[in-house]
Amino acid sequence: MSLSIWLGALEQGLLWGAMVLGVYITFRVLNYADLTIDGSFTLGAAVATRLIFAGGNPWLATFLAVCAGAVAGLITGLLHTKLKIAPLLSGILVMIALYSINLRIMGQANLSLLRSDTIFTWMRHIHAGNAGPSLLGLAAVLLVSAGLYLFLQTELGMALRATGDNEQMIRSLGVNTDGTKLIGLAMGNALVAFSGGMVAQYQGFADIGMGIGMIIAGLASVIIGEALVGTLTLIRCLLAAVTGSIIYRAVIALVLQLGMPSTDLKLLTALIVIIALALPLFRERLGLKARRRERGEQIAQAERGNQSF
Amino acid sequence: MNRLLRLNGVTKVFNPGGVNERIALRDISLHLAPGDVVAVIGSNGAGKSTLLNVVAGVYEIDTGIISLDGSPVQALPEHARAAQIGRVFQDPLLGTAASMTIEENLAMALRRGRRRGLRRGVSAGERELFREQLSLLGLGLEGRLSARVGLLSGGQRQALTVLMATIAAPKLLLLDEHTAALDPRTARTVLELTEKIIARHGLTTLMVTHNLEQALTVGNRTIMMHEGRIVLNLTEPERSNMHVSDLLLKFEQISGNTLDNDRMLLTARG
Ligand SMILES: Nc1ncnc2c1ncn2[C@@H]1O[C@H](COP(=O)(O)OP(=O)(O)OP(=O)(O)O)[C@@H](O)[C@H]1O
Numbered sequence A: 001m002s003l004s005i006w007l008g009a010l011e012q013g014l015l016w017g018a019m020v021l022g023v024y025i026t027f028r029v030l031n032y033a034d035l036t037i038d039g040s041f042t043l044g045a046a047v048a049t050r051l052i053f054a055g056g057n058p059w060l061a062t063f064l065a066v067c068a069g070a071v072a073g074l075i076t077g078l079l080h081t082k083l084k085i086a087p088l089l090s091g092i093l094v095m096i097a098l099y100s101i102n103l104r105i106m107g108q109a110n111l112s113l114l115r116s117d118t119i120f121t122w123m124r125h126i127h128a129g130n131a132g133p134s135l136l137g138l139a140a141v142l143l144v145s146a147g148l149y150l151f152l153q154t155e156l157g158m159a160l161r162a163t164g165d166n167e168q169m170i171r172s173l174g175v176n177t178d179g180t181k182l183i184g185l186a187m188g189n190a191l192v193a194f195s196g197g198m199v200a201q202y203q204g205f206a207d208i209g210m211g212i213g214m215i216i217a218g219l220a221s222v223i224i225g226e227a228l229v230g231t232l233t234l235i236r237c238l239l240a241a242v243t244g245s246i247i248y249r250a251v252i253a254l255v256l257q258l259g260m261p262s263t264d265l266k267l268l269t270a271l272i273v274i275i276a277l278a279l280p281l282f283r284e285r286l287g288l289k290a291r292r293r294e295r296g297e298q299i300a301q302a303e304r305g306n307q308s309f
Numbered sequence B: 001m002n003r004l005l006r007l008n009g010v011t012k013v014f015n016p017g018g019v020n021e022r023i024a025l026r027d028i029s030l031h032l033a034p035g036d037v038v039a040v041i042g043s044n045g046a047g048k049s050t051l052l053n054v055v056a057g058v059y060e061i062d063t064g065i066i067s068l069d070g071s072p073v074q075a076l077p078e079h080a081r082a083a084q085i086g087r088v089f090q091d092p093l094l095g096t097a098a099s100m101t102i103e104e105n106l107a108m109a110l111r112r113g114r115r116r117g118l119r120r121g122v123s124a125g126e127r128e129l130f131r132e133q134l135s136l137l138g139l140g141l142e143g144r145l146s147a148r149v150g151l152l153s154g155g156q157r158q159a160l161t162v163l164m165a166t167i168a169a170p171k172l173l174l175l176d177e178h179t180a181a182l183d184p185r186t187a188r189t190v191l192e193l194t195e196k197i198i199a200r201h202g203l204t205t206l207m208v209t210h211n212l213e214q215a216l217t218v219g220n221r222t223i224m225m226h227e228g229r230i231v232l233n234l235t236e237p238e239r240s241n242m243h244v245s246d247l248l249l250k251f252e253q254i255s256g257n258t259l260d261n262d263r264m265l266l267t268a269r270g
């Protein structure tokens, strides 16, 4: 395979990296299965494209895409925390609503940026050459990772992590977990929209369907990265998300190269995630039967011992 | 009168009006003086955990008043009461965040009820404090500040939870059968440790236990609950003269039931 294909995968992995980090924040840190992501990725693309199409500054447009994503995440969070709608449903509702909103923003199902100035043409002005997209993607991923690394070790960041780990415990320590969930969802979706805004400029158009399956692509990336890099420390977790994003794009490039029709990609991605999620179960079925029986007996014993009053 | 915790006419009904309606607390009145350490006993479903939960604000009450250190708190959500209340649950998994380190867990506990901002989550000075406090537990945890809590045993986690519940010096400590899930030896260690910490800070405490021996020796008061009511309130010096067998007799008189497994109760729990 030619080098340019691998470079393409690297570029894409970095540009989609912010999206994967967003999925990491909601799914892993906050432990919240947030389906808003499909909609907020397109939202970021729609906002950035629309503003640039109208002659706006591409940097400002990208920034506003980030803000729009944060608002989408906030709305999902409010549906869940204030209206007590289940997490999955809150996300789906906002995702569906965003479909209409994105169409309104774009005005049509596909909006091209053919002759407009984007953040990537700006990179060409500073003579970054072919490395422009990779450099921008790398800068974005580094900036976001460093920010997350610092934030997750602050008082507030730790409260956010604890909300995903043990909500009852952190509430008993005086944290309003509604608030930490709102912050996490806003952050996650802001990152996803950031990625959407960059990807639209990278490919030169926004499309109403470009976010479909983004959650699963993000999850697949996180899972692949965690398997390769591990989750022992915070740095490793963040590195895993970025690495996973790049590997995932490389796998896609590879199977396309091998002749798989691009329409089958989502099927492949779903299969990757299913296998990864089922792996622990298979492992238990195969190897841990004996140990599990033992554990069951211990629990029964403990329960017998508890009925003393 | 000087009261740290005051419950007056507190009633809690689960699923009111439904087929599953359950009156968990009926017109409960309970006053704790500062420094009171009260053991709470009663059969399964008597309302002991519910009592602790309404004090902590996990559930809203239907009628009555709860006041903490002179100010009414029954309208405050759980997180707003947390500054003044430390809790330890029966399940050792519930009191700590498994994926976070010992020092991170302690640092979160140290900020109990305080505003959390963008300052560093664990400072160097705090680490010193944690090491010192952990060494008092005598479990060797002071050398493992950056180990994930998920790696600790149940007993170690529960000891850590007791420390977390008390490190920010709350006004009230709520313990819900916090040694029941541990093996007898570990349970004894954790209980001794709890008593030591309570004594050191002079903490006002409500401790649910199924162990009648414990209920008569820990603290200075014992209350017995039955079907949502407080049916017995033992204070000193009366309490010192009580034996476990007297307590069982009282229970039978009050509830009209015998405890079918009282033999176990006298022997199995150390
Ligand atoms: N969240 C809830 N929803 C509905 N009913 C509840 C709830 N929590 C407790 N109850 C009911 O309230 C009553 C008191 O329960 P509680 O847990 O306070 O008992 P307990 O004295 O702690 O018992 P145990 O010794 O078994 O822990 C029980 O009948 C229980 O079924």
Ligand SMILES: [Mg+2]
Residues within 6 Å of the ligand: B048, B049, B050, B176
């Ligand atoms: Mg209970």
